[in-house]
Amino acid sequence: MGELTIWTLDWVPERPRGFVRDLRLRWACEEAGLDYTVRTIPFEGRETNHLARQPFGQVPFLSDGDLELFESGACLLHLARQSERLMPRDPAGEAETLQWTIAALNSIEMASVPWWFLTISGEAENRLTGWLGQRLGQLEAVLAGRDWLAAGRFTVADLLMADVLRVPEVRALGHRPASEAYVQRVTGRPAFRKVHDAQLRQFAAADAARG
């Protein structure tokens, strides 16, 4: 385990503030009690200025000593192996946490991100709405029966799933009380409040620096 550096953009417009995915990595480090530094790359030219480190031109990416990783989901699983607070060490708890982490990425976010993309492009009702609604309904049935997704306690799977579900447009799509309570439970954790505030402050400071 080396020195952890979380890389993000040096500035973003208003809309994505509080949602840029470096937040996931900061949050995981705070929950785990891992020291980390946040460093930035320029927003201008972001499509091509860091392809050697993130071939899709996105953030975040993580340095862990000599290791470099991109994909927030991969970074989270990497960090989770460094702290039992993020992922239990018993095989059943670990398998359940892994399963729900991937479910957040590939069953929920795979529907919610493209749906959101169509929605903000002006197609409020689109062909992905039914698909996303079905997935969110299935997840609601799970969350109606328990407070945390895996192992009966907070894990990195909750961190990620709550981050996927807290998107305002997703939250507004239908009435899902257990999911809403879950989002409030997970994002009510001090570590989330701290890193959310930190991201907002960083981009506000970047506004000031831009004049």
Add this chain to the structure above:
Amino acid sequence: MGELTIWTLDWVPERPRGFVRDLRLRWACEEAGLDYTVRTIPFEGRETNHLARQPFGQVPFLSDGDLELFESGACLLHLARQSERLMPRDPAGEAETLQWTIAALNSIEMASVPWWFLTISGEAENRLTGWLGQRLGQLEAVLAGRDWLAAGRFTVADLLMADVLRVPEVRALGHRPASEAYVQRVTGRPAFRKVHDAQLRQFAAADAARG
């Protein structure tokens, strides 16, 4: 490590044959030399008949002794920890394999699956086409420079990425010679041919059983 059972449907229509994701798990077991059994649940009533084991009503899921996991990506990462053939054991190789496994799920498939869904729904040109095309182009640039995604050798990341890329509609979207050569390289492996044939045979046998 317990007895491995891969669960899939007992029958599917023509179209998804050769693409049902139990193939990913069979393939991983074959590459790793792990013994496994394939068992089935009924196609009829699949939306609700196994929600206790797969809350989104999908296949595959995996039994590993007493453990149960769903999400093909999670099952693959779980199996990869049982075999160095699927994932190198050195920290850099492991991080790189993890990163590209998640990239297949959350950067490529997150665009390709919803795009495919819109495409087969009759929207051949849709608002996701540009997004998917950009991602596939970025991946093409990576694959133009190397034969395997991670660690200079075949890993579970290639198994998954090739399975995502080999979808005919995705393959037909634009000219990407390095990606096409990659798909042919990875799916040319004997383990893929074996499990692909096995899946086709299983569903053909189910046709016969249905009369």
